[in-house]
């Protein structure tokens with residue numbers, strides 16, 4: 001994938017990406033900043049057009065966004081003038097669903113993220129962690145088969161992030177959806193993934209795919225968790241150095 005292909009500003013973001021996410025699988029993309037992780041998610045979400053290769057979701061070529069594939073960003077984009085429940089069912093409103101059905105859907109989705117009491121609040125009355133849960137609830141109302149998450153917890157404090165990870169694992173298990181989760185955090189990858197895809201510095205290629213064979217709930221202090229963090233740290237080190245050198249060269 002090359003941004004601005006065919007122009008003087010052509011900029012190759014991804015190369016030779018060959019990856020298949022299985023139904024119900026939790027895959028984490030781990031790589032240094034600028035390696036193309038977000039680019040890959042936008043392509044899968046159908047928000048950007050790819051200019052090389054093929055991309056399929058459930059057997060059909062990806063040609064644009066679909067409610068099947070729901071993207072959640074680091075900074076949630078809740079509409080401040082709408083209540084929480086109206087935000088949660090914004091997609092359903094665009095589909096023309098009647099208000100009673102929307103309120104019922106919001107109620108169900110908000111109870112799944114532990115925010116039943118927040119139905120009628122405004123986004124600015126919520127903490128950062130609560131806003132991210134509202135964003136997840138909003139995704140769930142569309143019943144996606146794939147959740148695409150771009151560093152969704154990066155802006156949260158450590159304790160809230162750990163809670164959000166547990167909560168996400170619950171939602172994931174009960175939804176049966178696949179998750180493609182982007183992070184640059186090694187601990188987060190070990191806490192969440194069935195498989196960690198380590199991406200090289202730009203142009204992002206797959207450096208290694210590391211299966212995480214640990215039962216859930218996971219003990220972050222177990223020897224296996226420690227071993228995996230060491231392995232991923234080793235894989236990532238050179239890539240972080242290379243990414244850094246490139247960004248210095250631009251400065």
Ligand SMILES: Nc1ncnc2c1ncn2[C@@H]1O[C@H](COP(=O)(O)OP(=O)(O)O)[C@@H](O)[C@H]1O
Nearest residue numbers: 003011013032033034035036037038039040202
């Ligand atoms: N809309 C865009 N237009 C041009 N270049 C972009 C665009 N978005 C990202 N890039 C470039 O593509 C590369 C990968 O970016 P990105 O996917 O955001 O990386 P990451 O999410 O891994 O930090 C970077 O060099 C970035 O500058």
Ligand SMILES: [Mg+2]
Nearest residue numbers: 037038039150
């Ligand atoms: Mg990014």
